[in-house]
Amino acid sequence: MTNTQVTLVQIDNYGPWTVTPEPRREADLQTMQSRLFAEISQFVGNRGGYAFFTRFDNMIAVTNGCSLEDHALLQESIGNRYPVTLSLGVATGTSPVQALSDATARLQEAGSAQDETRRECLEGRGIEDGYRADDDVQIAHFDVVNATGNYTDELNAFDTFIEIEQGYAELMRHMRYTHDSLSFFVGGDNVIVVCPDLEAADYEEATAHVEDAVDVEMQVGVGRGASAHEAGFAAKHALETCRADGTRVELEWETA
Ligand SMILES: Nc1nc2c(ncn2[C@@H]2O[C@H](COP(=O)(O)OP(=O)(O)OP(=O)(O)O)[C@@H](O)[C@H]2O)c(=O)[nH]1
Incomplete structure (x- = not known):
């Protein structure tokens, strides 16, 4: 039976950032978004996961094999090197849609995507060691x-x-x-x-x-x-x- 671990990656307060103090050059936003995706794809990929760019401000990853400590390290590394921060919601389930819904709900409960006080949240839980299977x-x-x-x-x-x-x-x-x-x-x-x-x-x-x-x-x-x-x-x-x-x-x- 599948047990998919899904991570929702959300750039914190990104909408306001793109227009503060005035609208930023679109090519710069595109460049940063694709670099962020490359970072996440490489980080998650090195641990056996897949990341998908989806809307770029919200990205979705399958993170079976990534611990919550790994997730925290990703947040720290991005926060140290980029002008934006990431919040992460993590959940698991036999249905990937349900896992993503749960991961989304964890972030929504922590605050709005455009709440300037919600930064670098890491919410939810992954699959515990000892509970992984070859057909997850x-x-x-x-x-x-x-x-x-x-x-x-x-x-x-x-x-x-x-x-x-x-x-x-x-x-x-x-x-x-x-x-x-x-x-x-x-x-x-x-x-x-x-x-x-x-x-x-x-x-x-x-x-x-x-x-x-x-x-x-x-x-x-x-x-x-x-x-x-x-x-x-x-x-x-x-x-x-x-x-x-x-x-x-x-x-x-x-x-x-
Ligand atoms: N991301 C990704 N893109 C691929 C992969 N394989 C092919 N592509 C892309 O798909 C394009 C078309 O390649 P193919 O799917 O091999 O070509 P096709 O003409 O559809 O031929 P058939 O698939 O054999 O019917 C390539 O130019 C790549 O952009 C893959 O494994 N991953």
């Missing part, structure tokens, strides 16, 4: 079938972007409301989905739904592991099997 995380790595041939080499770059984003938008809503899963666009034509215990039929249904709704064809490899990296790495291998065999859904634990 299930990751599905989706990609658009032959995106290069159908879109990248055919349409202008913006029209390709629209097609890929349409596929992502439909998939993310469907996985959220039908399969209790969190989907994140990670670049190119790739979407990484953090799932509860789903089966091949669920993924078949999801890819069929996206194709029916927006005419974007997707394939998906799925993996399980003790951490996001382990599950995601297995998912990438399963996706390679899709590419090699022309299949739409491969579960790493069934093809091995």
Whole structure:
């Protein structure tokens, strides 16, 4: 049974900061936001986790393998080196959506995202040592079938972007409301989905739904592991099997 540890990362009082004492140059904000994401991705990634940029002012990470002490170190290191600070909410659960809801609630209870007195909060709890399992995380790595041939080499770059984003938008809503899963666009034509215990039929249904709704064809490899990296790495291998065999859904634990 999955037990996903999810961390909500929120930049403290960021909205007011972006316009104080007057609006800051947009390119500087973009540069800082992407550097912050790179920091968090590297920190969490070095401990087996995955971080997703989502809205940049709010980022979401799968942090199985990261202790609360690790989280505190991330806050200290960012606070020492950047002009902004981070608050973190941590929660776990068999449903990634429920874990994220709980992590969000912990931060909301601590104060508003734009409360200038709420800084560097670390709220919630992770999975205790001794309670981890090899199948705590299930990751599905989706990609658009032959995106290069159908879109990248055919349409202008913006029209390709629209097609890929349409596929992502439909998939993310469907996985959220039908399969209790969190989907994140990670670049190119790739979407990484953090799932509860789903089966091949669920993924078949999801890819069929996206194709029916927006005419974007997707394939998906799925993996399980003790951490996001382990599950995601297995998912990438399963996706390679899709590419090699022309299949739409491969579960790493069934093809091995
Ligand atoms: N983040 C991420 N991006 C990837 C990964 N693999 C491919 N991409 C991106 O996806 C783009 C398209 O590559 P592919 O998915 O291999 O190409 P394709 O034309 O869709 O071919 P098939 O997937 O074999 O159908 C690349 O330019 C990358 O931007 C991955 O593992 N992670």
